[in-house]
Amino acid sequence: MADKATLVVHSGDMDKVYSALIIANGALAMGMEVSLFFTFWGLQRLKKGGLESGPLSRMNMLGLGKWMVKRKMKKAGVASLEKLLQDFKELGGKILACDMTMEIMGIEKEDLRDDLISDYCAVGTYISEARESRVTLFI
């Protein structure tokens, strides 16, 4: 079993994308390999301009809740999702994009931030990475 973490990022909710990227960066910082498999609503966040656009998973209140949480996060010095994503790449993290989601949601490669994506793939790739990972999470 490799010292590796494989996370499915299924949710596109802002708070859950935060959880995924914080865990992923923590694992990289502690010397693990990490793959993030973006699918369904999660994949929407890899669209150009889409990273910060997810709602809050609870109490979004048409964006008012999100605005309040973001304000508190800024005050607490929490990094932006963009910084976490750049750090993730700098520390050698791998991003996989689900091609089935692309097909059913009509997303083209040009719509996505292709420079961040290591591979376009399906469940077989996820399982071959997950089966050799000590840590697997579905977010």
Add this chain to the structure above:
Amino acid sequence: MSEIRVDCIGETCPIPLVETRKALRKAEEGDIVEVIGTHPSSKKEIPMAVRALGLELMDIQEKDGVWKIRIRK
């Protein structure tokens, strides 16, 4: 051999850990990385990362809520 300073004062999870790792990746073997910060959990967790990475934890100090961790690569 050089000494690299990482200032994480005011930063919160996971930035102190991430910035420490970034500095350690760039450092040459034998270099010293000194991290300063204020996030309480990072004071415990940076040493955990240092052990996991098999590096040498040289010193941990704290004064007035600011901690300083020294690591040798």
